[in-house]
Amino acid sequence: MLRGLTTVNFFADDVPAAVAWYAEVLGQEPYFARPEEGTPLYVEFRIGDYLHELGILDSRFAPHTRSEQPSGAMVYWHVDELEDNIERLLSLGATLHDKPTEHGPGFVTASVVDPFGNILGLMFNEHYLEILETRSTV
Template sequence: MMIQGLRTVIYPVTNLAEAKAWYEQVLGRAPYFNEAFYVGFEVGGFELGLIPDGQPGSTGATAYWGTEDIDAEVARLSSLGAKVHAPVEDVGGGIRVATVRDPYGNLFGVIQNPHFDRTKVA
């Protein structure tokens, strides 16, 4: 099976530094990944991610399902009737993401993140 389970929910924010500080307080921990393009917190074996320059509220958060081979997974999802919404992109640090729309119009995200250790449980 290509889909490994829910990995990440990404929240778009208008001020990454402020959002990072707020989520540090909410979660009671520092992020495990902290760059200008993305901040990631490990929370109980899952990831809460923040991306800058987003449109909070208008599109909402996107859930990303983990995969070890994102190119193969996007191809498989497409063969099952999904339409590519945002093609595979390296967003920095070797993290690769893509989104597709399922046959019913829902946004479905996939992520290949070499920094996220799925065996870790908080």
């Protein structure tokens, strides 16, 4: 049934500020924006080994009421150096949401809250690397 991740959307009251923050975090500009001219209401970045989409959508279009508390689905993005990435995100204005937790050998998760109230999950996952290796040898 589920074939793969297509897009993860985060919400922001200030989309241009969120775009600037994520462009700094990701080291790239979004590839897609609407409207194309003027202040964007929605943007997408393509990131990672499989070019998954990370979208930033103006909070006015959220299908639910936004809470003052960090919220959203917990989506974990694989990172090779968990501690280094957490430190970098904190230095850029994120706050720690959940400290690094080992769930067994080769599986460590953590999360931060971006400056816009979204939870950004990070994970070192040895299976991700195994799958990536098998796909690159095919």
